[in-house]
Amino acid sequence: MNRNVAVLGIAATPVGKYQSDASADIHTLEHEVLAKLVIEAMKDGGLPKEEIDSLILAQCRPYTQQKYFATFMANYLRMPCAASVMEVLGNGMTGGIALEQAIRDIESGRARAALAMGANFESATPSAEHMNSSMRATGDVDFHTPFGLTPIAWYAMDANRYIHEHGSSRRELATVAVKDRYHASLNPIAQYQKTITLDEVMAQREIVEPLGLYEVPPRGDGAVCILLCSEDIAKASGKPYVLVRGRGFYHEGVHQISEIPNDMIAFNSLQRASKNAYENAGITAQDLDFAEIYAPCTIVEVLASEAMELAPRGRGARAAADGETTLGGRIPISTSGGLLSRGHPAYVTPLYNMYEAVEQLRGDAGKRQVADARLGATSCELGNYNAAMVQILEAVR
Amino acid sequence: MSIEVIKKGRPRAYPPRPTECTVIFWEALTKGKFQTTKCNDCNSFTFPPKPVCPHCWSSSVSWKELSGKGTLYSRTTIYAAPATFKNETPIHAGIIDLEEGIRIATQLLEDDPIPIDSAVEIVAILYSDGPLYGARKPK
Ligand SMILES: [Zn+2]
Numbered sequence: 001m002n003r004n005v006a007v008l009g010i011a012a013t014p015v016g017k018y019q020s021d022a023s024a025d026i027h028t029l030e031h032e033v034l035a036k037l038v039i040e041a042m043k044d045g046g047l048p049k050e051e052i053d054s055l056i057l058a059q060c061r062p063y064t065q066q067k068y069f070a071t072f073m074a075n076y077l078r079m080p081c082a083a084s085v086m087e088v089l090g091n092g093m094t095g096g097i098a099l100e101q102a103i104r105d106i107e108s109g110r111a112r113a114a115l116a117m118g119a120n121f122e123s124a125t126p127s128a129e130h131m132n133s134s135m136r137a138t139g140d141v142d143f144h145t146p147f148g149l150t151p152i153a154w155y156a157m158d159a160n161r162y163i164h165e166h167g168s169s170r171r172e173l174a175t176v177a178v179k180d181r182y183h184a185s186l187n188p189i190a191q192y193q194k195t196i197t198l199d200e201v202m203a204q205r206e207i208v209e210p211l212g213l214y215e216v217p218p219r220g221d222g223a224v225c226i227l228l229c230s231e232d233i234a235k236a237s238g239k240p241y242v243l244v245r246g247r248g249f250y251h252e253g254v255h256q257i258s259e260i261p262n263d264m265i266a267f268n269s270l271q272r273a274s275k276n277a278y279e280n281a282g283i284t285a286q287d288l289d290f291a292e293i294y295a296p297c298t299i300v301e302v303l304a305s306e307a308m309e310l311a312p313r314g315r316g317a318r319a320a321a322d323g324e325t326t327l328g329g330r331i332p333i334s335t336s337g338g339l340l341s342r343g344h345p346a347y348v349t350p351l352y353n354m355y356e357a358v359e360q361l362r363g364d365a366g367k368r369q370v371a372d373a374r375l376g377a378t379s380c381e382l383g384n385y386n387a388a389m390v391q392i393l394e395a396v397r
Numbered sequence: 398m399s400i401e402v403i404k405k406g407r408p409r410a411y412p413p414r415p416t417e418c419t420v421i422f423w424e425a426l427t428k429g430k431f432q433t434t435k436c437n438d439c440n441s442f443t444f445p446p447k448p449v450c451p452h453c454w455s456s457s458v459s460w461k462e463l464s465g466k467g468t469l470y471s472r473t474t475i476y477a478a479p480a481t482f483k484n485e486t487p488i489h490a491g492i493i494d495l496e497e498g499i500r501i502a503t504q505l506l507e508d509d510p511i512p513i514d515s516a517v518e519i520v521a522i523l524y525s526d527g528p529l530y531g532a533r534k535p536k
Contacts, residue, residue: 131479139502142413143445146529147504148478148488156473157492164471164513209474257492259444261470261500264492 005106006234007242007393008113009045009227011037012355015191015343018221019063019121030064030119031076033223038077038115041225046237051229053083053111056098058118058347060087062133063125083111091137091382092294094118095224095350096389102228103244113229116354120345121221130219138383139256152216152297154256154384156208158265159299163210165265166314168302170210174201175321176298177214177340183327184337186368187356191220191343214340217296222345226354234396242361245375246281246392248273256383267307270379270388274308277377277390285309288392289373290332290360292353294380296339301325304379305333308390327368335360335368350380354391361395399429400465401520401536403506408526410482418448421460426521426528431465433499434458444499465519467495469511469532493517493532506533 013033020027042049057070066072070087074080083105088097095118102114122130131150138144138151162168178198184190196214204213234241250272252258262268278284291310295301302316310331311319319325325333336342336356339349359365360373370376378391415423418434422445425432435442436450437457449456472491482488489505505511506520517532 126480127477128480128483131477132481135479135481140445142419144502146409146411146413147490147502147531148410148475148482148485149490149502150475150477150479153473153475153490156475157471157490160473160513161471205476206474207477209476257500257502259442259500261494261498264470 003107003109004231005103005228005244006231006396007226007244007354007358008047008229008234008237008239009041010225010355010358011040011044012189012224012352013037013222014189015220015222015345015352017123019124021124030060030069030121030223031066031073034073034117034119034225035076037223037225038117041115041227045227045229046239047113047227047229047233049077049079051113051233052079052115053081054102054105054114055079055081055085056101056114056116057087058094058098058120058351059089060118061120061122061347063122083114092296092346092349093380093382093387093389094347096380099226099350099354099391100247100389103247106228106230113227113233115225115227116351117225118348118351119223120347122345123219123221127219144256150208152211153208155297155300156211158303158384159210159297161265162299162303162317166317168317171198171202172317172321173298173302174198174215176301177201179320179326180334180338180340183335183368184341186366187337187342190337190341191218192337192341211297211299215298217339217344220343220345222343222348222352224348224351224355226351240362240395240397242358243394243396244391245394246277246283248276248280248390249388250276251387254383254386256386264384265303267303267385267388270304270307270381270385273388274377274379274390277392281392283375283392288331288375288377290335290370291377291379292336292356293333294339294350294353295334296344298340300385301333301338304385307385308377308379327370332370335365335370350378353378353380357393361393363397400431400518402429402523403520404523406525409524409529410485412527419446422446423528426530427523429521430462431519431521431530432460432462435461442497442499444501463495463497463499467493467517467519467532469513469515469517470494470500471513472505472511491532504529504531506531
């Protein structure tokens, strides 16, 4: 049994700062925020809660006090489930794994409908403290962490290598941040909506050379719920829906850095995952109307656009600077504003990317609507794109 | 073939944890010897050192000294550092391709940025509580 899977309902909070300080009199808590979104996503899809057989939760940040969050939510909303109730984790890919697991449950026939969802609350923890934890996630704790390498330091090294190899510049890469902010200015759920100029991006304080404050991800909180179901259920609903037309995944068996020297900025895993996804969907990169890419830094979007064959190798930064990836351009990328401006509550970021893809494919994206959007791609990753997951989505209206 | 040992009169911000395997690496490093494990079956080096070969899964590995010579593949300077490293900011770091065909990431000892694709050498750094290593422009 191998059934088609559709996305039928979505709900998300604007990305922002919600997490309350431990000493607050009144708290904002993950489960209350998420419960409202579940009801909203179900209403959006028009399904009764009895149709849900799987709850797949992106694991919460360690700052979330409520543990066993998936079973807690099953109780909080009284949702008996016949297929799965679980939390998943995989660095920045966490939300993508939640979607993938929900898709598999439906595809295999174990679930009629499934919810992929999560709440990532972290903003009350200062960045320097947060990095004490995240520095142990990227690299070897005993052979990399002692040198002070942070997650985005690896992307900064991608940037310097790219500039060196392809004659690009920080300024050319930084155009991605200006483009992302312009897109976010049209997105009511974006964390930062005020447009910025290239000079403003260049004038920010350095974070990891050559990247400044606006070229690395902001920190924020967010929560998303995505309702998926079999295509027959979606069809019977009479509502517009989004078909999951193809998927690809690849992990190159490398954690952050390959001890055998390789072309680090080729994003080999994303090349393979996107190729698999295009083949699985029966399309080529040229068929896509837009791509919602997981890119925590300007350079990452450029490298990902090349790996996904949306720009020629070494020309991704030029393409971005020339406006090819801006709304109205040849292949709009990160129409939500991306991780840089829509925001990056990391464990649910891939769910936000799915949310944006669904808005585009249902024609609900308002002022940032890609004209006649029929086919879109999302990507997510972990490490330095050592693993990549790609989903190809199609509008059915 | 030994590498230079530089002394620093302060402890490491985030000390590595030696194991029965890696303590051999750290103790040799203290004496200016930079070495890693090499597979006796498929002849592949591995770094960090491991008690098994990740390539062919052999458990027969030997220690082999490395020259410490390499080229800088990429680099960065970290201005926003984890709280643990607040006294060491800014942090200079890079990815180095050693001449034996091994890629590593480590700290850079530099006043001016070392250019990408230029030669670097590994040095041992003896802190008050134990060793680490780093790379610099060859003396
Ligand atoms: Zn071997």
